[in-house]
Amino acid sequence: MRGRFAPAIFLGIPSVFLVAMFVLPLLSMLVLSIWRTENYHIIQDFNLNNYRVLATETAYQTFLLRSLLMATAVSVICTVLAWPIAYGIILYGGRYRLLLSLAFAVPFLTGEVLRIIALQGLLGPIGLLNGVLMSLGAAPLRVIMYTNFASAIGLIYLYLPIVVTVIYLSLLNFDQRLIDAAKIFGASPARAFFEVTWPLNLFGTLIGFALCFIPCLSATLAPRFLGGPNGTLFGMAIAQQFAESGTWALGAAMGVVLFAVCVLLVAIVARLLDLRRTGFTGFGRG
Amino acid sequence: MTKSKSRSCDAAVSSALSADRRTVLKTLAAGAVTAVAAPYIRPASAAPTELRALMWEGYAVPEIVSAFEDKHKVKFSPTFFDGNSEAYNKLRVGGTKDFDLVQADGYWPGLYFREKLIRAIDYARIPNTANVYPVFQPDRYKLLTDQTSGEHFGVTWCWGSYGTTYNTAEVPKEKVQSIEVLFDPAYAGRLSTSARFEENIALTGILVATRMGTKDKPRPDGKPFNPYVLTDEELAEVEKLLIQQKPLLLTRYQDNTTLQQLLESGAIVAAPEFAQIYRVLVQKKMKGETDLDFAHQLVPKEGGLGWVDTWLVTSGVTDPGTLALCYDFIDTFLAPETIKKISLIAGTSATVDLRPISTPEEQKLYLMDRTEELSTMYMFDQPSSTEKWERVWSRMQAA
Structure with missing residues (x-):
């Protein structure tokens, strides 16, 4: 009996949680997106005008394109930076491996707002960098003050620890003896890396990439505080609909579009990659 | 017969036990409901224990809030907002039940009143309203008076421009x-x-x-x-x-x-x-x-654009005790010494004439002689x- 009910319990509880906390809010968002707002009032009549606006108004498409570019650039940079860091910890961390990997989680002990405001102070006109430059008689670096470049720095700062941790965990579970085997059979260290280590940790890398890419796509705080006049991203534009302008229905439609874009991208990646060859073991033996 | 009697006796005991169990369960259920609901139920005549305000953060000066709490033996619970639209959204989604006082500026109080989010107030219950500059009195500042009924629904507090x-x-x-x-x-x-x-x-x-x-x-x-x-x-x-x-x-x-x-x-x-x-x-x-x-x-x-921050009482305030507390709160905050302290901390000009208790520098910095310029501004x-x-x-x- 216990065995018969165990799967239902162990799968049922997370399913109920997912339905209550994820599916229902998403459905409510979907419903809101087909209503409309008029001067801070929600008018409950079915229409697809919000989607028409998103399809025809180039401003929202620009925000989405900016977000896609920003998320791609930040995720690629984070992945490129995270690999040597995680690999270094695995190879040379010794008994301090755990400590080193935990050190990367330290920034998470403070809130995201605090981290962004601290960074604003660092990159701002009287921040550490420009302060030093100006005290040396040089002109302040305008490129790090309220630009998309500053936003990118902020996002890398926010999400690099996540990517490092995920790749570190992937490498931790990777059987290092496979590299030794490759070398014994004559592979150079580079070839062993690209033909053994990299492909067998590709799934972990993809997870790290996705955990950076998806929040970057909906980033609000970094572009708001660091991005400057040209730094509005899609997530920030969504936040504006729900906070300042009260155009909730349009904001809901933007949320639905963002969700659809994320699902589409994940589907494309899943289709392009053979997960069985990426170190993914979730398919079972079947 | 004995068997039957015995069964009957067992049934009676069982019935008695069953009744006891039901009673116990009912009592437990009633107790649980009471325990959960107790914080939310109090007689209408009971003195309020909390005053809830939806306000701008800069005006919640801890020293003044603490003094008010000590004097009235109530807890002051502020919730902060950034812009009027945010406060309006909060009030519209049931906030009139969650807040007793709310702040707004420009034309927003009028909108709140039209939508029955705030209630009319009685200036006679807030004596310090007599100290505000003429330009903020109801005969000249008409944004806090319902033009049809003549009822007042807000008290001016601080002002400024953009x-x-x-x-x-x-x-x-x-x-x-x-x-x-x-x-x-x-x-x-x-x-x-x-x-x-x-x-x-x-x-x-x-x-x-x-x-x-x-x-x-x-x-x-x-x-x-x-x-x-x-x-x-x-x-x-x-x-x-x-x-x-x-x-x-x-x-x-x-x-x-x-x-x-x-x-x-x-x-x-x-x-x-x-x-x-x-x-x-x-x-x-x-x-x-x-x-x-x-x-x-x-x-x-x-x-230019101008604004006058106001104190308003939400339509959720219906019992006399809470209304009296709201009046006391507004009156306390309008007292010249209090508003001066807050004005200096928040960096805003007061609608109350503070010249008798201010230095010439303060008078200049806080535009105390320039209140008349408000009438030339477009209100938020x-x-x-x-x-x-x-x-x-x-x-x-x-x-």
Whole structure:
């Protein structure tokens, strides 16, 4: 009996949680997106005008394109930076491996707002960098003050620890003896890396990439505080609909579009990659 | 027979036990319900134990709040908001039950009253309302009085404009007397505006209407010009002008601390603001903490935006005890010594005449002799169409 009910319990509880906390809010968002707002009032009549606006108004498409570019650039940079860091910890961390990997989680002990405001102070006109430059008689670096470049720095700062941790965990579970085997059979260290280590940790890398890419796509705080006049991203534009302008229905439609874009991208990646060859073991033996 | 009797006796015992179990369960259930509901149930006549306010953070001065709590033996629970639209949204989704007091400025209290989010109040119960400047009295400041019933629904508290604070060494006074200074290529990269879409569009709307000559002409709605009610043609021009302004801005500041840093560091030379940072910087100059000189243009020649922060009582306040507490709270906050303390901390001008208890410097810095200028300003208001205004703002951001 216990065995018969165990799967239902162990799968049922997370399913109920997912339905209550994820599916229902998403459905409510979907419903809101087909209503409309008029001067801070929600008018409950079915229409697809919000989607028409998103399809025809180039401003929202620009925000989405900016977000896609920003998320791609930040995720690629984070992945490129995270690999040597995680690999270094695995190879040379010794008994301090755990400590080193935990050190990367330290920034998470403070809130995201605090981290962004601290960074604003660092990159701002009287921040550490420009302060030093100006005290040396040089002109302040305008490129790090309220630009998309500053936003990118902020996002890398926010999400690099996540990517490092995920790749570190992937490498931790990777059987290092496979590299030794490759070398014994004559592979150079580079070839062993690209033909053994990299492909067998590709799934972990993809997870790290996705955990950076998806929040970057909906980033609000970094572009708001660091991005400057040209730094509005899609997530920030969504936040504006729900906070300042009260155009909730349009904001809901933007949320639905963002969700659809994320699902589409994940589907494309899943289709392009053979997960069985990426170190993914979730398919079972079947 | 014995067996039968015994069974009957067992049944009786069982019945008795069953009854006991039911009673116990009922009692437990009633106890649990009472325990859960107790904090929310109290007799209507009971004295209130908490006062809940939806307000701007700068005005919640801990020292004054604590004194009020001690005097009235209540807990003051503030919830902070940034803009009127945020507070309005909170009230509309059931906030009248969650808050007793709310703050708003400009035309917003009138909207709240029309939508029955706030209730009428009795000035006779708030004696300190007699101390406010004439320009804020109901006979001249009409935004807190229902024109049909004559009922008052708010008390003025602090006031200001969305004027321009500027570095006097970098920007000549004659230039800053016009809104044009915020669109002057001579200051490219050295200007900033707030991130508030309503005030950016409205201020630009004043300039656009002045340039188009539509400001003083009859308006489509038959009313005098209001920068929050712009025609489609004016909005199109506003959009163009805001797009032209973008390269001139270093950033749109999100908070006062950022604005202060930008001005103090010399990164920007002018920015429209509520004069709070101007006062901070002037005080720093007096203390020798900065070398830069700053001045503030209260109203540009084309016309400027103004605001009067008010205290309002929500329609959720129905019992006399809580209403009396709300009146006491407003009266306490309007007392000259109290409002002066808050005014100095928040950096805003008070609607109460504080000249008898202020130094000449304070009188100048807090515009105590310039309250009459308020009547020349356009009050903060709700945009005529938030949807159209949002589109203008988004197009500008994407351009």
